[in-house]
Amino acid sequence: MNNEFWNRVAVVVGAFVGFAGIMHFASPQFFNDIVPPWLPPTREFWTYISGVAELVIAYHLLRPSRRRVGAIAAVWLFIGVYPANLYMTWDWRNRAISEQLVAYGRLPFQFLFIWVALQIARANPDPDRPVVPGDI
Numbered sequence: 001m002n003n004e005f006w007n008r009v010a011v012v013v014g015a016f017v018g019f020a021g022i023m024h025f026a027s028p029q030f031f032n033d034i035v036p037p038w039l040p041p042t043r044e045f046w047t048y049i050s051g052v053a054e055l056v057i058a059y060h061l062l063r064p065s066r067r068r069v070g071a072i073a074a075v076w077l078f079i080g081v082y083p084a085n086l087y088m089t090w091d092w093r094n095r096a097i098s099e100q101l102v103a104y105g106r107l108p109f110q111f112l113f114i115w116v117a118l119q120i121a122r123a124n125p126d127p128d129r130p131v132v133p134g135d136i
Contacts, residue, residue, distance in 0.1 A: 006123035010061050010071065013116060017074065018058030024051025034088040046084075053077055061120070071121035078113045085110055 024031050028047045035043040057077055060070025089103040 003123040006120050007064065007067065009116060010067050010120045010124075013074065013113075013120065014058045014061030014070065017054045017061065017077075021051045021054030021058060024048060024054065031084075034084045034091070036083055036087040039083075050077070050081060064124075068121050068124040068126055071117045071124065074117040075114055075121070078110055078117060082110050 024047050028044065028051075031047040031050070032043040035046045037043065039046055053073075054077065057070050057073045060066040060073060063070070085103075085106045089100075089107060092099050092103040095103075
């Protein structure tokens with residue numbers, strides 16, 4: 001595994017996640033609209049809490065000493081926001097085909113982001129933890 005490559009990718013992912021986190025506060029309505037409405041307590045809560053999570057994860061991904069933690073947290077974030085992508089696809093079913101393609105395109109990319117975050121975690125092993133079979 002090329003650790004240098006994955007550490008460069010970590011910086012790109014960190015910048016991307018950080019930008020997304022900022023956008024949760026700069027333009028919250030887009031994010032509010034893709035939160036499934038049945039999630040309590042409110043759509044705004046999930047928009048802001050996921051924005052904070054993205055900013056924290058970005059910080060960890062950009063710091064080499066915290067990169068593994070950030071990558072593992074990113075995996076959980078990408079899994080956690082998947083319902084919003086599914087809801088967006090369903091909610092945009094009557095929009096223009098170009099918008100529907102964007103919504104559908106987000107679904108497989110989420111799996112790519114999960115895989116990339118796992119590769120970043122593997123490229124940054126925890127020096128204080130013994131390596132065991134199957135450990136990321």
